[in-house]
Amino acid sequence: MNNRRDFLKKSGLFLTAAMLPFPACISSNSYKKLGVALVGLGYYSTDLLAPALQQTQHCELRGIVTGSPEKIPVWQRRYGIKDSNVYNYANMHQIANNNDIDVIYIVLPTGLHAKYAIIAANTGKHVWCEKPMARTAExxxxxxxxCEKNKVKLSIGYRMQHExxxxxxxKWAETxxxxxxxxxxxxAGYNGGTINPWKLKxxxxxxxxxxxxxxxxxxARYSTGLEPIAVSATQSTKRPEIFTEVDETTNFQLEFPDGIMVDGKTSFGENLNNLEVTCKNGWYYLRPMQSYSGVRGRTSDGKILAPMGKNQQxxxxxDDALAIINDKPVLVPGEEGLxxxxxxxxxxxxxxxxxxxxSL
Known part of the structure; x- marks a missing residue:
């Protein structure tokens, strides 16, 4: 049981500043939204994060970092971004001198996360990094x-832990x-549509x-509140002409303390979106468990877990902005991604x- 408490403490679930209705350490007269710069203007930034920033209460889109000059005028027209808040990958370190920007959000292919998150940290701005956090644990x-060296907060974009x-x-993992x-x-997996070329590298x-x-x-970790002690896995592909370097489907089994077993699966060839928890006296599930909206579930005794009804991003x-404003622990720190x-x-x-x- 202590392991479950440790997980929940590490995840920050009970420490999140989001539980505060308004920043507690500052007066409303001095309150200022945090300026966010998005690094990478692909699908996730364009279709999800930028629109979501228009719905936030405590932060706003003020800057962009892109290697595609043709995107700049589109973003400036749409979001009113100043010329002085537009950067490329070669000069993004100059954000250090920009008081408009408080947070740099890394939204690049996973293999580039470490390089640019470190550049972001060295500017002295807070860092938000999309998941997966990086390609390797190192x-x-x-x-x-x-981030520790530069005394800035680091949060990983696990939106589900905010849902x-x-x-x-x-909480049920604890109680x-x-x-x-x-x-x-x-x-979790999907089938259909074009796979971004970098996801095949x-x-x-x-x-x-x-x-x-x-x-x-x-x-698997947050539903048990525990850390796995062993793993076994197999990988396969039905389209070897496409998946020449990486897995199309991975089946894995995680062994946890207390004899808990987790059967996991992820795929680019199957639609998967399911979390089922079987307990001694009942069960519950989320289905879908990681969609951008409509996460819902039910329990063996008839409870309905209705969708949140808010934009997850x-x-x-x-939540992450309030952690900065109130100088509280973030909900999903770097250690979670690691x-x-x-x-x-x-x-x-x-x-x-x-x-x-x-063994793990």
Whole structure:
């Protein structure tokens, strides 16, 4: 049981500043929204984060960093971004001298996260980094060290941990309302549409286990409130002409203390969106468990977990902004991203050894 408490404390669930209705350490007269600069203007920034920033209460979009000059006028017209708040990858370090920007949000391919998160930290601005945190656990450690050295906050973009039904699942890991947890199924994947080319490149952190795998891995951890002690995994592809460097599908099993087993799966070839928790005296699930909206579930005794009804990215960014404003621990710190990537590395190692069980 102590392990469950440790997980919840590490995750910051009970420390989040989001539980405060308004910044407590400053007066409303002096309150100022935090300025956010997005690094990378691909799909996630364009279609999700930028629109979500228009719905936040405590932060706003003020800057962009892009290697595509043709995107600059579009973003400036749409969001009123000043010329002085537009940067490229070669000069983004100059954000250090820009008082408009308080937070730099890294929204690049996974293989570039470490390089640019460290540059961001060295500007003295707070760092938000999309998941997966980085390609290797060592890169995750380098990001954490850079943020600690520069005395800035680091938050990883695990939007699900900011979502209300997910937080209920996390609390149940501590309170065990349906008895001791016995077994978990945790799956996330998609099929259809064009796969971004970088997601097929090993050096960029491509593959299903990185792109989608952190969802079921993180869910396995937060739904049990524990850290896994062993892993075994296999990887496969039905389209070898496309997946020449990375996995299309990964099946994995995580062993946790107290005899809890988690069967996990992630794929670019199947639609998967499911978290099921079987306990001694009942069960509950979230289905879908990681969609951008409509996360819902039910329990064996008929409770309905209704969708949150709020923009997940807006809630995430407001929570993280309040942690900065109030100087409180962030909900999802760098250590959380590091733990998942350490598990990803072991999953890949086990798969290379044809499913050999490896201790964590």
């Amino acid at each position: 890169e995750c450690r380098q990001i954490i060290e850079a 209300t039904n997910t937080q209920t699942i996390m 065990n309302p349906y008895g001791e947890i016995q077994h978990v199924i945790s799956e 090993k050096e960029m952190g491509g593959g299903a286990i990185y792109d989608m795998g952190v969802y079921p891995i993180n869910a 807006a809630v995430q960014m407001d 733990r998942d990537i350490a598990i990803v590395e072991k999953i890949n190692e086990s798969a290379a050894l044809e499913g050999k069980r490896l």
